Amino acid sequence: MNSVILQLAAKYLRWLLIVFSVLALIRGHNNPGGGFIGGLMAGLAVVYRGFAYDAFLIKERMQNWPEWMIAGGLFGILLSFLPSLLSGKTLMAGVWLKIPLPLIGELKLGSPFLFDIGVFFTVIGVTLMFVFSLTQKR
């Protein structure tokens, strides 16, 4: 597809989508969103750009990104089990840290959030792997 408008839109909207996807990830615990949705949105951002330029693989060196993202995501999930394991709770039980911050208030960080980040990256990786594999030139 060779549309200038689409290409120009894709150039900026892509980053907007990625920012939104991260936002969805972060706010996911209290509002609609989360790792799964965020991951899909980020994946969509890449697909969107790919559609506009008719090239899904943006650069050759991006070829291995899906693998790394899946591996990293799964590793993050694995890491998220550590806090519960180390604090002697049931495996996968949420462990929360409350950090008081000036101005913003209290920041709650928990192992479920790490889990969500892991899901986020795995889903991006899986989406990209599907799309890259299906659209590669042959």
Added chain:
Amino acid sequence: MHLILIVFLIVSLGIFLIPERLKNWKPFLLSIVQGAAFFYFVVRIPEITTAEAKYLFFEWIPPLGLNFEFLLDGLSMVFALLVTGIGALIFLYAKAYMKSYTGTDKFYLYLMLFSAAMLGLVLSANLIQLFVFWELTSFLSYFLISFFHEKESARKAAFQSLYITGFGGLAMLAGIILLGSVVDSYSLHDWINGAESIRQSKFYLPGLLLILTGVFTKSAQFPFHFWLPGAMQAPAPVSSYLHSATMVKAGIFLLARLSPVLGGTNEWIYIVSLIGVLTMLTGSYFAITQTDLKGILAYTTINALGVLVLLLGINTGESIKAAMLFLFIHAFYKATLFMVAGLIEKKTGTRELSELGGLVKYMPFTFIIALLALLSMAGLPPLLGFLGKELIYEAKVQSPGIASLVLILGVTSNVFMVAVSLFFARKVFLGKPKTYKKKPDEKGAAFLIGPGILVLLSLVLGLFPGNLGTAVIKPALGVVSNEMIDVKLKLWHGFNQVFFLSLLTVILGLLLYRAMVKKKKLTETWRKVNSVIFSVELDEVFAWVMDKFVKIAQLKTKTVQHGYHRLYILTIIVFTSLLLWFQVFVIRSWEFGIPFSLKPFYISGLAVVILGAAITSAVSRSRIVTIISMGVAGYGISLIFMYYSAIDLAITQIIVETLTVVMFMAILQRLPRFAVLSSRRTRLRDFIIALSFGAVMTILAIKAVNVNLNPTISDFFIENSYSRAFGENVVNVILVDFRALDTLGEVTVLTIAATGVFLLLKTKNKKL
């Protein structure tokens, strides 16, 4: 003592970290580790005789009654000493033997792990734990036997031993579970305490038979003995270790271990001693006609194992005493002889009897060592073997019931053993030297240290057996047998019945030996007669059965795994919907009452649109139309989600729908033109199946709304989402906290699916 196992494990993996230029020191290091373990056990011998046995307990999976239990008592001590002591010498020998091969790191890893598994086995006091170690030894011996994996015979032999011992192991597991259910425990303590109830339960005979199957396969008893000669494809250190102190001795160990629990009954005595006698006879009889050095030794091992099983089967104090002593005797001479055979093969390049001769000229020390070991095997004084044979005869004389038969067969088999031992020495070392490719020598001290020490032990212990008897064998006897009898070992027993039996054996053996040497034709005709009488080789029967088994499996696979994707899906859907219909019928799912209304009109309108889109996608002949209408259905559903304020679901549905359409578009360009390939009947069939599946899913979905779980799980999630998981978005909290395991599973499935797609397209790409 569990620490020894851990040390073994660490060391066996640690050898990979040792730099390449120190390669030759690796076996040396392992030998030292084994020696240290041996020392550890030797130091603890006094504790065994005086105090209570050392017992360690670790929880493993307590709800299932599975725990790690280690026990160092008299019986484990006997085996632990053999495993570590001979292990140390084996590694020393392997240093010289394996020098010229590549991949030795792997070899030492397997051998060390194997040794650890065997040690774990003999220290186990929990039957399930014992089974785990038992299977580990089978498994590791597979790697050891197939070390020269470029040879087909080695691979075949390794598979054979794995199948047979693996099969036996499974039977044993079933037996353990069966008998464990009687006392409701797998702990050896409970088994011994509940021995009476086990022996009287109706599961006794089946359980006994199953466990004995495990024992007999592992210890190469008739009719499973054929895997052992096959296993001689392994490198000499492995054969030496396998035959003397480990692997085949595991069965003997289990038999001795369970003898207080299962032994003493008529079933035990008859089954075990009968198999023992048969094996004993088979081993010694076939040993005579072997032409391969290691083959002779393998069959003599079968003979020795038969003797051990027979003795444990007779199950009197005397017989168990004899068994424990014979264990040492056999380990000493068999390890020695296999090491010598390996050395000879290494130096002359052959193991065939007919190509060997006159080696005494080149290898005098080897000759002395081998001769002493062979004399021990033949049971001649003053070696430990003589002592053992006397005790065995004594035990057989006193055996209940079938004494005379056992005695006659025992003497026969020993006559063969005497003849074989002498024949071995005569053919290999004496006579005219044959021409060898290179002049044999006995360079390499490491070759002879191990055999030398073992033969020396045989000799010294044969002359002064007192300490061995009181320090090691008596405690072992106390564990295995309830009878307390004195263990006073001495070389000279006086002129009694047993002595004359020995004399008879030796004389007959010498006569047979003379006949074999003088008349060359005798052995050859014997061999021919054997091949006619025993034309059915168990080895080949086994191969035939395996072959047929594989063929049947192939046939089955071809029928079930036909490779047609559409038929797979068809099978899955038909089967699922049948099951669901059945369930629907049973719980009378059609009886539900929900108020049905068409309000609000925009939702019912949406439903009509979705329905229309779905029908269009099914009947349309244009792919683009199909995909787009599927998209319409998907977006419609997400709108319904939105209406019922399931925002998360709606967002996910929209994005997934988008991605699906995009992916379809990507594939679409590469697909051939649409064509109607299936017949009208197939399409009708598919239509009915699809309709039925859709109907049942609909009923299920409606029913799901009506089912009232008490209390409903969603209430729990809503209540606890914020208070306990600090999240206001219930859906997300369920995903990442309450049901994180499910999410993990889903993410993993996604990953696998992506990998599948990736590989599928990638390989295809390469081919083109």
